[in-house]
Amino acid sequence: MNTTTPAGATPRIVTVLVAAMGGEGGGVLADWLISAATACGFPVQSTSVPGVAQRTGATNYYVEIYPVPAEQLGNARPVFSLTPNPGDVDIVAASELVEAGRMLQGGFVHPRRTTLAASTHREYAVVEKSAMGDGRYDGQRVIDAATELAQRSFLFDMRALAWRNGTVINTVMFGAMAGSGAIPFSRETCEQAIRASGKAVEASLKGFAAGFNHVTGVAAVVGAAPPAATTSPAAAPVHPRIAALPEPLRHLLGHGLRQVADYQDARYGDLYMQRVESVLALEQPFGGDLPVTRETARYLALWMSYEDVVRVADLKTRGERLQRVRNEVGARGNEPLRLTEYLKPGLDEVCSLLPPTASAWLRKRLAHKAHKLNVGLHMRTDTVFGFAMLCGLRSLRVMRRASARYAIEQQMIDRWLDTVRRAIAMSPRLAYEIALCGNLVKGYGETSERGHRNLGAVLDDMQAALAAPHPGAASIDQAAARVRAAREAALSDPEGRTLARALGLPAPAARTHPIHIVRRKPAR
Template identity: 85%
Template sequence: MNHDAFEDAPRIVTVLVAAMGGEGGGVLADWLIAAATAQGFPVQSTSVPGVAQRTGATNYYIEIYPVEAARLGGARPVFSLTPSPGDVDIVAASELMEAGRVLQGGFVHPRRTTLVASTHREFAVAEKSAMGDGRYDGRRVSEAARELARHSHLFDMRALAWRHGTVINTVMFGAMAGSGALPFSREACEQAIRASGKAVEASLKGFAAGFEQVAHPAPEATASAAAAPPRTLIDPRIAAMPEPLHELLGHGLQQVLDYQDARYGALYLQRVDAVLALERPFGGELPVTRETARHLSLWMSYEDVIRVADLKTRGERLQRVREEVGARQGEPLRLTEYLKPGLDEVCSLLPPRASAWLRRRLAHKAHRLNVGLHMRTDTVLGFAMLCGLRSLRVLRRAGARYAIEQAMIERWLDTVRAALALSPRLAYEIALCGNLVKGYGETSERGHRNLGAVLDDMQAQFAAPPGDAAALVQAAERVRAAREAALADPEGRTLARALGLPPPAPRVHPIHIVRRKPAR
């Protein structure tokens, strides 16, 4: 940046860093301060910790006066402790929704602000706990960033940091320097990193990657070509189905095969084909078959303790953990898994009759059986225990949970096929109801209960088939309203109102008082 311009009309350069806990936002602020101080510029930094965020979001605010203090004749600039909307020169956000939070606050101005943000997501609790797809639409944030900022530089900084074995703050620093908005050179920034004396080589690699990404971005055509997935062979059974379904069915079959075995995959395709055979005469893009295939693959690969153990012992998962914590090649890593198995997890593995007997015997003290475990899976014993649990996959078909899930799947599919005989739109809405069942424990039980209520209501409708098209449209709208009500209210009261049912009885959640042992 031209220092003469600052001398002609000196103005304080304002920088706002929006980061989350563990991402090095404080270290980034220290680097900015060190670089400014080395140039002799007056600088001030403040931080404001956030609340109710995913991992403790914090705003770091830095003001830099880009004139050497020795040339001010004893005068000192007056700095502000907090940023003002529309009065920030550089905004750096470590995650897409953090960028959205800054945009919503009005800190990005179209005639002043340079925005540097990572496009990856760290989902909020509200997004992850939603009964349906609770994810916020990141495209709206990206579009707003490009519209509201003077200059915007958006890319996946986390992936770039992992690729270079460093933390995201180094890539953010490089991107800020590469944008040309900082009042000092690249060399000054790199010297600030060296002066910190911590993980210097890795930090410099991340800085250089972020700088090059912004200063010399790759052409879009090259980037898209590099990102194009390789073409894979299509299963002959899928190739015999309509072409618009190939990609979706390929992913669905792979999901089911990975979960169980080839016989289970054949059952998946057989179930999809039964719906397809009924929808083919209607032509079009086959929306009922598409949504049935989508939700069926997810439902057939339902979460249980065997699946959890399988995923936790995979090499790619262990490698991802190493990358997330920044462990170097060959560096020991201590990994502790937090598990809380209970009566439900044990009974789900047993045969149906044994499971029912054990539930009756232990139901009165089920809460005491939920014991939290800290399992060291970096040890031979801990990892072997998970591998042993994973090996029970061959016995999954004999378990009570398998029987319950398959029975409900068949009931859902029967209702979809029965609806197709009346109206594709009605069948489509029922197919979407497959999204109601997910998770395990109480979440899975609630999904089964909600879906069962919807299917019971439809069976009553089928007992006296609607006589005209208007009645079928009304039935489809009834299913849609019931599905949305079930996803919006975990207690089921909204669903009961939508279906004209009595409200469910409040669930009993006992309060357990644990006496604290006196300190010795």
């Protein structure tokens, strides 16, 4: 341990707090600590507190170890605590950056006592992923706080290190804890605890060694990095139309063109390029780094590759996706993998695939019982039938251009692009703000409908400003500020009330959500 005890003084209980999420082996890590303490003859106690089910459920594991063999204590026994106390923890280990932030917020990390070992990767919380804008938490704030509040901190991407060694993150955490010297066990004792567990011993020892060596600064031999999910831009051939673009746009539009063509076909990619080039031709005379074209290209690629049932089925049946799942769960090449997909298609998903006339008729006919049509499906794609079902949905891509959803999206895209092009002639700054409004439309179902409504309201509001024959600089600046305020309001409030206030519109009526009482089925 790094903490020394004065001669003749009673040794202090070593307190260990582990913050992990479901499926990351936090319980196994606590068992290893107990096994190592038992092997040394140290009295030990462990408790766990399950957390709220965010990001598969965060759990605290608390272990107290008295670093004196029980045989030397005679009849005396230490008194352990069931829960950690703020400022009274020797080592805190966190399997993810915001989990480390949770420990910092709880006051468990003390600058004169606590060693912090945490992974810097992110598993985004529901509130981050469901935000209408960029809801990601600034991880650098946690890193800065950890550096300031911990006596010693070891912060690195433990998940990547675990993947490179074909193991789970808890093994790397255990190695980092042992390498820090904050737990009263030798490396050999920790490795023996892993062997005694009998669970994926060789892979666990590799992960332990990787974490230990990273913290101690010893060079380690690690496995190969996981295969890249996509082809490197440098290795991919450059499309002739991309090569003809100005340098600041080539990288972004190269990604956009590949995504759109992959979503549908090469002809759809040509449509993407035509739309971007129409904006570029109007902005190029103004010079600069072409911000309007850049942001238009960014959000146009995302919008044109909108999410639908066909896209979901396509992505779920790709070989690289299946291989990524195998890598994440640590399945070897000859091991069978049972994979269950959770789907919940509803009336909106079905109608969006139909032609516009048939879609409108079906929506009107079944609107009164749409809630009954949201059926949860558990589809096993490791079976021939389940995989064939998804492949059948994927094959509907050839019919996408005839679907109602396609017609709605393309109509709104054309309206947005027309407003951007008209605004460029007046002011590139105003056009830039309107181009950023492409971020309002995303997702599917109610989320997509809300985005369409919000964008439509912003574009309607701009018609008067764009129709002015000779607007002055002040009125242009005012219009740009108004668009920016409206966009930020739309992204901050899913109910649309903030946007209505920003545009001077009546507040939207509160939406009713019926409560359906379902008779409970008797247990079998």
